[in-house]
Amino acid sequence: MNEHTHILLNPGPVNLSRRVREALLRPDLCHRETEFTGLQAGIRAGLLGIYDLPADDWASVLLTGSGTAAVEAMMTSCIPAHGKVLVMENGVYGERMTRMATLHGINHLALNHGWADAIDLARLEEELRYHEEITHVAVVHHETTTGRLNNLQAIAEVCSRYQAGLLVDAVSSFGAEAIDFSGCNLAACAGTANKCLHGVPGASFVIVNRTAMQDMQGTTPRTLYLDLTGYLEQQDQGGTPFTQSVQTFYALDEAIRELEDAGGWPARRETYRARMRMVSEGLHEAGITSLLPEADSSCVLHAFHLPDGVSYRELHDHLKTHGFVIYAGQGQFSRQIFRIACMGDIDDADLRRLISVITEMRPA
Ligand SMILES: Cc1ncc(COP(=O)(O)O)c(C=O)c1O
Numbered sequence: 001m002n003e004h005t006h007i008l009l010n011p012g013p014v015n016l017s018r019r020v021r022e023a024l025l026r027p028d029l030c031h032r033e034t035e036f037t038g039l040q041a042g043i044r045a046g047l048l049g050i051y052d053l054p055a056d057d058w059a060s061v062l063l064t065g066s067g068t069a070a071v072e073a074m075m076t077s078c079i080p081a082h083g084k085v086l087v088m089e090n091g092v093y094g095e096r097m098t099r100m101a102t103l104h105g106i107n108h109l110a111l112n113h114g115w116a117d118a119i120d121l122a123r124l125e126e127e128l129r130y131h132e133e134i135t136h137v138a139v140v141h142h143e144t145t146t147g148r149l150n151n152l153q154a155i156a157e158v159c160s161r162y163q164a165g166l167l168v169d170a171v172s173s174f175g176a177e178a179i180d181f182s183g184c185n186l187a188a189c190a191g192t193a194n195k196c197l198h199g200v201p202g203a204s205f206v207i208v209n210r211t212a213m214q215d216m217q218g219t220t221p222r223t224l225y226l227d228l229t230g231y232l233e234q235q236d237q238g239g240t241p242f243t244q245s246v247q248t249f250y251a252l253d254e255a256i257r258e259l260e261d262a263g264g265w266p267a268r269r270e271t272y273r274a275r276m277r278m279v280s281e282g283l284h285e286a287g288i289t290s291l292l293p294e295a296d297s298s299c300v301l302h303a304f305h306l307p308d309g310v311s312y313r314e315l316h317d318h319l320k321t322h323g324f325v326i327y328a329g330q331g332q333f334s335r336q337i338f339r340i341a342c343m344g345d346i347d348d349a350d351l352r353r354l355i356s357v358i359t360e361m362r363p364a
Contacts, residue, residue, distance in 0.1 A: 002015070002345055002346065002347060002350070003018070004323075004345070004346075005323070006320070006323055006324065006325050007323055007324050007325070007346055007350045007354070008325050008344060008346075009324055009325060009326050009327070009340045009341055009342065009346075009354070010325055010326065010327040010339075010341060011144050011172055011195065011300070011301050011327060011339065011341040011343070012067075012172070012192070012194045012195035012201070012341070012343065013194040013200070013201045014194060014195065014198055014343045014344025014345070015344040015345040015346055016198065016200065016251070016344070016345060017198065017258060017345040018345075019254055019258055020198060020199060020200070020251050020254050020255050020258060021251075022254075023250045023251045023253065023254035023255075024200065024247050024250060024251055026247075026250045028246075029246045031240055031243055031244050031246060032239075034238075036240075036244070036246065037238035037239070039246075039249055039250070039253060040062060040235060040238070040240065040244070040249065041238065042253055043060070043062060043249060043252055043253050043256065044059070044060040044062060044235065045060075046253065046256035046257070046260075047060040047191075047205055047207065047256065048060055048207070049256075049260070050174075050175060050256070050259065050260075050264065050265055051179055051181055051207075051265070053181055053207065056210070057209065057210055057211070058181065058207055058208070058209060058210065059207070059208050059210055059213075059232055059235075059236070060205050060206070060207050060208075061073070061205060061206045061207075061208060061228050061231045061232050061235060062203065062204075062205050062231070062235065062240075062244065062249070063203070063204050063205060063206070063226070063231065064202060064203060064242070064243070064244045064245040064248070065202070065203075065204055065226075066192065066194075066201060066202070066204060067169075067171035067172075067190065067191070067192035067195070067204050068096070069204050069226060070171065070190035070191060070192060070204035070205055070206050071093075071096070071097065071100070071169050071171065071190045072100050072223075072226055073190070073206055073223075073226035073227075073228050073231075074167055074169075074188045074189075074190045074206045074228070075097055075100045075101060075104070075106065075138065075167065076100070076104050076106070076221075076222040076223050076226055076227075077188075077206075077216060077221070077222070077226065077227055077228035077229060078136070078165070078167055078187055078188045078208070078212065078213070078216065078228070079106055079107075079135065079136050079167075080135070080215055080216060080219055081219060081220075082135075083106075083107065083135035083136055084107040084108060084109070084131070084133050084134050084135055084136070085101055085106060085107070085108045085109075085134070085135070085136040085137070085138050085167070086108070086109050086110075086111060086124075086127055086128070086131070086134045086136070086137045086138070086164070087101060087108055087109070087110045087111065087137075087138045087139075088111050088113075088119050088124070088137065088138065088139040088140070088150070088155070089110050089111060089112045089113060090113040090114070090115060090117055090118070090119060090140075090143055090145075090146075090148065090150070091115050091140065091143035091144070091145030091146055091148070092115075092143075092144075092145045092330050092331065093140045093143060093144060093145065093169055093171070094138075094139070094140045094143065094169075095110075095112075097138045097140070097169065098110045101138075104222050104223070105222075106222075109127065109131065109134070111123060111124060111127055115145055115146055115331075115332065115333065116146055116148075116291060116292065118148070118150070118151065118296065119139070119150050119151065119155060121151075121154055121155070121158055124137070124155065124158050125158050125161075125162075128158065128159070128161075128162040128164060129162070134162070134164055135164060135165060136164055136165045136166070136167055136187065137155070137159050137164045137165075137166055137167070138166075138167040138168075138169070139152070139155055139166065139167070139168060139169070140168075140169040140171075141168050141169065141170045141172075141173040141174075141177065141179065142170070142172045142173035142177060142298040142300055142301070144171075144172045144300075144301060144339075145330055145331075145333070146291055146292055146303050146333070146337075147291070147292060147297045147298055147300070147301040147302045147303045147339065148292055148296055148297065148298070149173070149177060149296065149297060149298040149299075152168065152179065152180070153180055153184070156180065156184035156185065156186060157184065159184070159185050160183070160184050160185045163185065164185065165185055165186075165187035165188075165209075165212055166184065166185050166186045166187055167187055167188050167189075167190075168186065168188070168189040168190070169190050170189045170190060170191050171190060171191060171192045171195060171204075172195050172196070172298070172300055172301070173196065173298060173300065174189070174191030174192070174195075174196060174197070175191070175195075175196035175197040175198075175259060175265055175268060176196035176265055176268045176269050176272055176299055176300055176343075177196075177265070177269060177298060177299065177300070178265075178269075181207075181209075186209060187208070187209050187212035188206050188207065188208045188209065188212065188213075188228075189206065189207045190204070190205070190206050191204065191205050191206075191207070192204040192205075193205075193248065193251070193252040193255065195300070195343055196265075196268060196272075196300060196343055197252065197255050197256065197259060198255045198258065198259070198343065198344055198345065199248070199251045199252040199254075199255035199256075200247070200248045200251040200252070201248070202245045202248040203244075203245055203248040203249055203251075203252045206228055208228060208232065213228070213229065213232060216228075216229050217229065225242065269299050272299035272300055272342050272343065273299045275342035275346070275348070275351055276297075276299060276300075276301075276302055276340075276342050278348065278351050278352070278355070279302070279340055279342065279351055279354065279355065280294065280302055282351075282352075282355030282358075282359065283304055283355065283358065283359070285359075286307075286355075286358065286359035287307070288304050288305065288307050288358070288359075289304065289305050290302055290303065290304055290305075291303035291304065291305060291333075291336075291337050299342075300341055300342065300343060301339055301340065301341040301342070302339070302340055303329065303333070303337045303338070303339045304337060304338055304339075304340065305336060305337055306335075306336060306337065306338055307358075307361070310361065311335075312328050312329070312334065312335070312338055315338055315358070315361070316328070316338070318357070318361055319354070319357060319358070322353070322357045324350075324354050324357065326338050326339065326340055327339040327340070327341065340354075
């Protein structure tokens with residue numbers, strides 16, 4: 001039995017383990033002191049360690065800000081002025097990357113798909129063949145809008161054939177899904193502390209390929225705060241350009257150790273898969289259907305059709321009175337679906353209770 005007032009089944013922030021929560025109480029620290037240098041170095045190494053990345057080839061850049069900060073830092077810091085990015089859109093977060101490119105005047109094209117659709121590899125290849133000027137492809141790994149796990153491996157292989165650097169929004173997958181960093185032109189990957197890593201909101205990061213970042217050296221940054229080249233230079237020397245959220249970093253540090261102790265990302269994926277299987281089977285038995293086929297879904301979150309005659313608001317409020325927080329569909333899906341994520345310090349008993357509360361609910 002856990003100690004949470006609400007069981008958070010939204011896609012982050014997550015319920016914290018006691019161990020991570022207690023890390024918030026470590027001693028106050030100045031971000032210009034050696035203790036902070038040690039903390040930062042430990043987290044940077046720990047993040048690389050999750051996917052066994054060699055520090056000669058890869059670096060983690062730590063930011064204070066939510067996942068969007070990391071994605072925007074990646075988009076603005078990894079595409080040179082003469083470059084052009086092709087953005088894969090099949091949900092809110094892909095479309096958000098296009099918006100970032102537009103706002104920052106980055107030369108781009110968008111490959112739009114329906115929100116429930118898989119990325120069309122043939123169309124991707126066609127665009128890359130036709131537009132030789134494309135230098136980068138940006139894609140969301142787990143499109144949280146629907147729970148779809150985009151086929152990163154296949155997308156990466158197409159990008160490799162056309163020497164396009166891959167920029168990945170892994171905000172809702174880093175730490176729980178497979179990410180193949182080797183030999184696939186992956187230039188950078190953005191992640192956050194408070195989803196699959198089970199840390200506290202406010203810290204995010206970009207894992208950058210050091211060789212790919214060399215193309216950006218000496219170029220004028222597009223933003224002051226989110227310039228990854230500046231962060232990388234200073235963090236490699238133990239510093240930081242701006243004040244970091246020290247307590248959030250403490251929590252991330254502990255969360256990474258907790259993940260290691262639990263068996264790393266493969267073990268976390270298994271845990272999430274077992275949780276999602278339990279929820280899906282329970283809801284399917286009650287006639288509540290999934291938006292996507294199981295094989296297309298992430299281990300982190302699934303989207304379900306709202307039960308007949310029940311609005312999202314009714315379902316949400318009913319569950320909240322029983323101690324559960326679920327998540328609405330966005331945009332075109334807001335009246336059709338609800339979403340359940342299974343990250344964080346929750347246990348199977350919570351999920352069994354969730355299923356009974358949902359299945360026993362009757363339309364008002
Ligand atoms: C895939 C993806 N990218 C980016 C974000 C934005 O993260 P944040 O809300 O932490 O800024 C989210 C949030 O859920 C997400 O799921």
